[in-house]
Amino acid sequence: MAFLLPLRPYQLLRRSHAAYRQFSNARYLSASALLRKANSEPKHEPATSRTTHFGFKDVPEDEKEELVRDVFSSVAKSYDVMNDVMSFGIHRLWKDHFVAKLDPGRRPGGEPLSILDVAGGTGDIAFRMLDWATEIHNDHQSSVLVVDINDDMLKEGHKRSLATRYADGSRIEFKVQNAEVLDAVPDNSQDLYTVAFGIRNFTNIPAALRAAHRVLKPGGVFACLEFSKVNVGIMDMIYQQYSFNVIPLMGQLVAADRDSYQYLVESIARFPSQKEFARMIQDAGFEVSGDGYEDLTFGVAAIHTGVKV
Amino acid sequence: MPSREMSVLRRRPLVRLLKTQFSCALSRSYHSYDHRPYNPYTLSQEKILSSALQYVQEFGFVKQSLVQGCRDAGYLDTTHAVFQDGLFDLVKFHLYRERTKLAALKPQIDEEEGKSIGKRVRRYCIERLKGNELIISKWTEAVAIMALPSNVPLALEELAKLSDEIWFLVDDKSADFDWYTKRASLAAVYSSTELYMTQDNSPSFEKTWEFLDRRLADVRNTGSTVSSLASWTTFTGFASINLLKSQLSRG
Numbered sequence: 001m002a003f004l005l006p007l008r009p010y011q012l013l014r015r016s017h018a019a020y021r022q023f024s025n026a027r028y029l030s031a032s033a034l035l036r037k038a039n040s041e042p043k044h045e046p047a048t049s050r051t052t053h054f055g056f057k058d059v060p061e062d063e064k065e066e067l068v069r070d071v072f073s074s075v076a077k078s079y080d081v082m083n084d085v086m087s088f089g090i091h092r093l094w095k096d097h098f099v100a101k102l103d104p105g106r107r108p109g110g111e112p113l114s115i116l117d118v119a120g121g122t123g124d125i126a127f128r129m130l131d132w133a134t135e136i137h138n139d140h141q142s143s144v145l146v147v148d149i150n151d152d153m154l155k156e157g158h159k160r161s162l163a164t165r166y167a168d169g170s171r172i173e174f175k176v177q178n179a180e181v182l183d184a185v186p187d188n189s190q191d192l193y194t195v196a197f198g199i200r201n202f203t204n205i206p207a208a209l210r211a212a213h214r215v216l217k218p219g220g221v222f223a224c225l226e227f228s229k230v231n232v233g234i235m236d237m238i239y240q241q242y243s244f245n246v247i248p249l250m251g252q253l254v255a256a257d258r259d260s261y262q263y264l265v266e267s268i269a270r271f272p273s274q275k276e277f278a279r280m281i282q283d284a285g286f287e288v289s290g291d292g293y294e295d296l297t298f299g300v301a302a303i304h305t306g307v308k309v
Numbered sequence: 310m311p312s313r314e315m316s317v318l319r320r321r322p323l324v325r326l327l328k329t330q331f332s333c334a335l336s337r338s339y340h341s342y343d344h345r346p347y348n349p350y351t352l353s354q355e356k357i358l359s360s361a362l363q364y365v366q367e368f369g370f371v372k373q374s375l376v377q378g379c380r381d382a383g384y385l386d387t388t389h390a391v392f393q394d395g396l397f398d399l400v401k402f403h404l405y406r407e408r409t410k411l412a413a414l415k416p417q418i419d420e421e422e423g424k425s426i427g428k429r430v431r432r433y434c435i436e437r438l439k440g441n442e443l444i445i446s447k448w449t450e451a452v453a454i455m456a457l458p459s460n461v462p463l464a465l466e467e468l469a470k471l472s473d474e475i476w477f478l479v480d481d482k483s484a485d486f487d488w489y490t491k492r493a494s495l496a497a498v499y500s501s502t503e504l505y506m507t508q509d510n511s512p513s514f515e516k517t518w519e520f521l522d523r524r525l526a527d528v529r530n531t532g533s534t535v536s537s538l539a540s541w542t543t544f545t546g547f548a549s550i551n552l553l554k555s556q557l558s559r560g
Contacts, residue, residue: 102387110376110380217385223390289354289391293393294393
């Protein structure tokens with residue numbers, strides 16, 4: 001069955017001639033990097049000199065999008081399993097808390113909400129928000145537009161929506177979009193912009209934040225749920241050990257895809273800290289309250305919120 | 310800008326002692342009153358929260374008040390999600406606003422109550438309690454929010470700040486452990502009176518002021534009782550130890 005799956009990311013990287021060059025920032029040398037050093041392949045200078053990080057590897061910017069897409073194509077079907085493995089099922093509590101905090105729903109005397117869920121392919125957050133609005137606020141009109149760069153994830157989400165009460169598609173819509181551009185979303189049109197466990201995969205996070213600022217109405221809320229830096233020293237040590245030693249192994253055993261999980265834990269390590277990310281959100285034009293973030297489970301995950309002014 | 314003399318009063322007893330005894334030429338500006346007043350709320354937050362407080366009289370300390378406040382301030386219904394502590398942010402804002410109003414009353418209260426510390430403390434407590442009058446029917450909801458374990462530390466900090474503010478405005482010059490006991494006792498008096506006020510139906514809250522008077526009298530009596538008890542205990546303790554020593558040295 002393995003031969004039917006698309007090329008794994010590390011295979012793509014090895015075959016690409018516009019390959020990564022430096023490992024100065026890498027804390028972990030992947031097997032492919034060790035092989036490359038051993039074989040001393042002739043280095044080919046890439047066409048563009050702008051590189052970004054893909055986990056702990058550096059790759060040209062124009063390639064990262066495709067690589068990320070491939071990672072998520074290969075994990076689309078087992079996305080829930082992957083999340084359960086990585087967080088012991090706590091991700092469900094995190095997502096529930098995220099939605100409870102945002103408390104979406106049409107208020108008495110208010111308008112129905114337009115919610116944009118970015119990188120929310122399988123619809124985890126979208127369904128939770130619609131359920132919350134419908135059950136808690138008796139709101140049958142607020143709608144969610146789910147966008148993702150990966151069509152496979154959206155297809156999975158659409159399939160799941162057919163089993164819910166939103167099967168007719170009047171309240172939920174799925175579109176392929178690049179979060180840094182969002183060309184199909186008009187300016188000042190969304191009440192709420194959410195991104196859960198997606199923003200660390202973006203090539204250009206400031207561009208995505210600016211796009212979020214563009215599509216939100218003035219007063220609209222930007223909310224991001226993402227893995228972050230653990231704030232307690234000992235917990236951090238345990239967490240790092242677990243991340244780099246256990247998770248890829250579990251990925252191999254559970255989903256037969258070690259490299260995607262390796263990329264995922266590396267991308268978590270690369271993501272800025274809570275304070276830095278709050279700073280980036282403010283730089284994009286959002287106003288934050290207090291610190292701008294809330295830690296979940298000692299900082300393993302964090303919810304950042306900002307309002308467009 | 311407060312005068313140097315006033316600024317001495319805010320300092321912790323030991324530092325004040327050192328400062329007055331060895332009046333050094335070096336000036337330190339690590340006290341809050343040596344700097345511009347710090348407002349922890351941005352303009353937009355203040356706008357939203359103050360309009361939300363107007364709705365508290367009608368709806369109570371619930372999300373709906375915050376949402377209405379956002380709407381009135383020109384924001385969307387979803388904007389309430391940006392407040393990290395949710396409704397506790399609303400409670401905190403009310404506490405902050407009422408506390409900062411007290412400083413403006415100083416000239417009036419000093420003139421009306423003269424030099425008496427007890428009377429002025431009583432006046433400040435009453436003025437602060439009057440700040441709760443409009444929302445007192447919903448105040449128990451706020452107390453419930455403050456009692457949540459995640460909110461307790463900040464709520465206690467606000468109470469401590471209020472107590473400190475009142476003693477500062479009364480020109481408290483204590484330079485020893487009394488500094489701490491005064492603030493602790495006033496915090497206890499104030500919080501119990503505030504709770505009493507939530508179920509007081511008398512006209513213009515007369516019963517609450519009487520309750521406050523009784524609590525302040527208690528503090529005075531207890532204070533003198535405790536200090537006499539402390540004196541008696543220390544004397545008896547030393548006397549007993551000396552007696553034992555003399556018995557032992559007799560051999």
